[in-house]
Amino acid sequence: MPTLLHLDSSADLNSSVSRALTARFATAWTGISTDHLVVRRDLHLDQLPHLPTDALHWAPRLRRPGDLVPADAEQLQQVLISELLNADVVLIGAPMYNWAVPSTLKAWIDYVHVGGVTSTIDEPTQPLAGKPVVVVSSRGGSYGPGDPVDHQVPSIVQALGTSMGMDVSTVTADLTLAGRLPALSGLTGRAEQERERAAQELDALAERLGRRKG
Numbered sequence: 150m151p152t153l154l155h156l157d158s159s160a161d162l163n164s165s166v167s168r169a170l171t172a173r174f175a176t177a178w179t180g181i182s183t184d185h186l187v188v189r190r191d192l193h194l195d196q197l198p199h200l201p202t203d204a205l206h207w208a209p210r211l212r213r214p215g216d217l218v219p220a221d222a223e224q225l226q227q228v229l230i231s232e233l234l235n236a237d238v239v240l241i242g243a244p245m246y247n248w249a250v251p252s253t254l255k256a257w258i259d260y261v262h263v264g265g266v267t268s269t270i271d272e273p274t275q276p277l278a279g280k281p282v283v284v285v286s287s288r289g290g291s292y293g294p295g296d297p298v299d300h301q302v303p304s305i306v307q308a309l310g311t312s313m314g315m316d317v318s319t320v321t322a323d324l325t326l327a328g329r330l331p332a333l334s335g336l337t338g339r340a341e342q343e344r345e346r347a348a349q350e351l352d353a354l355a356e357r358l359g360r361r362k363g
Contacts, residue, residue: 150184150185150186151181151184151185151186151237151238151359152185152186152187152188152235152236152237152238153175153178153185153186153187153188153236153237153238153239153240154188154190154232154233154235154236154238154239154240155171155174155175155187155188155189155190155240156189156190156191156192156239156240156241156242156254156257157171157189157190157191157192157193157242158192158193158241158242158243158244158250158251158253158254158257159193159242159244159251159287160193160251160253161244162193162194165242165244165287166244166287166322166325166344167242167243167244167285167286167287167322168242170242170285170287170320170322170344170347170348170351171240171241171242171285173348173351173352174240174283174285174351174352174354174355175187175189175240177351177352177355177356177359178238178240178355178358178359181355181356181359181360185359188232188235188236190232190257192251192253192254192256192257193251193253196253196256197225197229197253197256197257197260198222198225198256199256199259200222200256200259200260201218201219201222202216202217202218202219202222204216204217204218205218205222205223205226205259205260205263206259206262206263206264207263207264207265207270208263208264208265208266208270208274210265211264211265211270211271225260226260226261226263229257229260229261230260230261230263230266230267233261233267233277233280234276234277236280237280237281237358238280238281238282238283238358238359239280239281239282239283239315240282240283240285241254241282241283241284241285241305242285242287243284243285243286243287243301243302243305244286244287244288244325245286245287245288245289245299245301248298248299248300248301249300249301249304250301250304250305258305258308258309261313262308262309262312262313267313268312268313268314269312275313275314277313277314277315278313278314278315279314279315279316280315280316281315281316281318281358282309282310282315282316282317282318283318283319283320283351283354283358284302284305284306284309284317284318284319284320285320285322285347285351286301286302286305286319286320286321286322287321287322287323287325288301288321288322288323288324288325289324289325289326289330290323290324290326290333291323291324291336292321292323302319302321305317305319306319318354320347320350320351320354321343321347322343322344322346322347323340323343324336324339324340324343325340325344327339327340328340
């Protein structure tokens with residue numbers, strides 16, 4: 150059965166743009182057929198602990214002699230990596246917090262980006278190569294391609310795409326604070342257009358990726 154791994158990380162449980170957009174994708178995914186499943190992990194409501202040791206960045210064969218890894222942390226890492234391996238498509242809600250990703254999402258990346266396990270270090274190791282991942286990036290302001298203060302999307306693409314080999318598609322929705330900050334009130338119309346454009350992109354991605362896996 151085609152399986153979507155759906156991750157959300159926004160701390161806003163009521164009016165989050167990223168949550169609304171990922172929900173739209175997930176609804177489109179399950180609407181393709183009853184065989185299309187969704188595995189959901191809410192990184193804000195069910196927060197992952199920070200890595201207890203840097204040894205978890207590495208495959209066991211690459212750890213230093215004497216490195217001690219708590220069994221529960223290693224088990225959690227294996228669960229998270231298994232969720233990735235078992236998914237056909239991955240969906241990530243990634244709001245911009247202080248020009249970067251939420252710490253809850255960063256913790257997840259730290260667990261699944263493992264040298265010698267999911268990324269290449271000493272030998273070719275990219276079991277997730279080519280797996281589609283859709284990143285929904287919502288930002289309060291407006292950011293163009295290559296904007297130097299956007300440390301969010303480039304870091305995700307570097308970790309999941311360049312290093313782990315996943316096929317990353319990014320869908321952005323800018324100006325999400327237009328309805329909240331007086332200084333941006335004149336941009337509410339553009340903000341609505343941004344959100345609608347993002348929604349349409351996600352509809353198309355869900356259809357293409359979902360039909361390919363059906």
